[in-house]
Amino acid sequence: MKALCFTGSNLGHIVSQAPSLLCCSLEQNLSPKVSLFVAIFGSKHSLYKIITRYPRLLMCNTDNVKPNIDILKKSSMQDELLLYAIMVRPSLILRSEELLKSEIEYVRNLGILEGSKGFANALVAIDSSGLENFENKLKLLTTLRLLENEILKIVRWFPSTLSGGIDKIKKNMDFLKNTAGFQPNIVVTHSRLLTYSVENRLLPRHKVFEFLRETDPSRLPKSLVKVYNLSERSFADKFLLGTPEAAKLFENYKGKSVDLAIS
Known part of the structure; x- marks a missing residue:
């Protein structure tokens, strides 16, 4: 070792x-x-x-390793992309050959280009979730008023955002639509919103935005959705510190584990 x-x-x-x-x-x-x-x-x-x-x-047990490597290579996965997929999801090469083939065939049927990084990402996401569970997530997105081509775009470019459970996806979509006021297709271009914690990230930041809207609208960013993607430090520096309302802003943001001093 x-x-x-x-x-x-x-x-x-x-x-x-x-x-x-x-x-x-x-x-x-x-x-x-x-x-x-x-x-x-x-x-x-x-x-x-x-x-x-x-x-x-x-x-x-390494019996399936070599056959699975061959199966992955036959799906046009070149060495660099193959290594990337295995590093993200090592258990890919340990699956039964039948299961791996069925997952690859499912990605093909989604219309994702073989040999692309999107193909590898989708395969990793499906293997991580399980085929049946992944299908249920796609059906859920359909019921949430996302169009088929929008869902396929998420699968092609941001499949890892579907790694969360079905209940989490429902909860995040409910927040984005009913609390933040976004259209459902916001997750097509900002799919990370499906991965964040509502209680520990999305809702606390929303409370800060609501406070700024009432007290100092000029400090509101042009695109609220991008602010959800900021790191904790960047968010605090930009919206919580250096103003007379800092204490009130922190109160709206309480419950966070951000170790910052109010100045």
């Missing part, structure tokens, strides 16, 4: 996630797996990054 650059807390993390690797045969199990994965991923550094994300990779 140290030869793969795992030391200190990183080594502790790997062992805590896959403790049984300490009982594996070095010669008959771990060394052959490491050699196989280094050959697939191109370097020990790439393998290090993947194992950090998915420690159980070292404990997996």
